[in-house]
Amino acid sequence: MGNRLIINKIYELLAKQYNNDNWWKADSIDEVIIGAILTQNTNWNNVEKAIAVLKENGLCSLAGITKTKEEDLAEYIKASGFFKVKAKRLKAVADSLYMINLEKYDNDELRAFLLSIHGIGNETADTIMLYGYNLPSFVINAYTMRIYSRIGIINKKDKYNQVRQLFMDNISKDIELYKIYHALIVTNAKEACKVKPLCTKCPLKALCKFGSDYENIDSKSK
Numbered sequence: 001m002g003n004r005l006i007i008n009k010i011y012e013l014l015a016k017q018y019n020n021d022n023w024w025k026a027d028s029i030d031e032v033i034i035g036a037i038l039t040q041n042t043n044w045n046n047v048e049k050a051i052a053v054l055k056e057n058g059l060c061s062l063a064g065i066t067k068t069k070e071e072d073l074a075e076y077i078k079a080s081g082f083f084k085v086k087a088k089r090l091k092a093v094a095d096s097l098y099m100i101n102l103e104k105y106d107n108d109e110l111r112a113f114l115l116s117i118h119g120i121g122n123e124t125a126d127t128i129m130l131y132g133y134n135l136p137s138f139v140i141n142a143y144t145m146r147i148y149s150r151i152g153i154i155n156k157k158d159k160y161n162q163v164r165q166l167f168m169d170n171i172s173k174d175i176e177l178y179k180i181y182h183a184l185i186v187t188n189a190k191e192a193c194k195v196k197p198l199c200t201k202c203p204l205k206a207l208c209k210f211g212s213d214y215e216n217i218d219s220k221s222k
């Protein structure tokens with residue numbers, strides 16, 4: 001099966017298995033941007049706690065962040081972990097993006113601009129583009145790398161942009177599809193393709209090289 005067929009087939013199988021309707025429902029673009037920074041190296045529950053504190057204090061916006069001192073911000077977002085580093089990043093992002101004129105940039109320029117801001121790497125830039133600004137930029141994360149390398153479409157050592165391009169070349173350029181597909185990948189990694197995979201409950205088992213080998217080894221050991 002070619003890459004286009006298999007990547008689209010995987011989407012179909014994941015969409016049949018999981019319902020991701022409630023994935024990343026934020027109240028504003030600013031909240032998505034803030035969440036994209038806070039989620040670095042932590043789980044989403046901790047991000048929600050930090051966002052709740054920012055909201056209680058009326059600071060869950062780029063304007064709110066720009067007017068808050070870095071050390072105070074660190075206290076507000078303590079629940080998200082690495083709070084000093086993240087406070088510095090949030091300040092850099094808010095100062096750069098507050099009042100940004102999106103019309104000045106095409107998608108590639110905006111992505112390059114985001115990547116030039118302290119603390120924004122590929123995954124965060126694409127998350128902000130896709131879930132914040134509603135632009136077609138596919139998000140790759142560690143879960144994507146794990147699932148697709150196990151299936152055998154990519155190599156674990158492939159570069160971020162190479163894998164992103166593989167998706168963007170092979171699925172329809174549809175913002176909602178990009179959003180849902182990434183959410184489905186995350187869900188499958190949490191439900192089945194964990195560090196120690198639960199292949200028997202994975203909807204991708206029939207397509208997956210690692211899954212069929214793993215199952216054979218598992219059944220021999222019983």
Ligand code: SF4
Pocket residue numbers: 147150151192193194197198199202203204205208209210211212
């Ligand atoms: S079959 Fe197993 S290894 Fe393959 S994607 Fe599913 S859980 Fe991961």
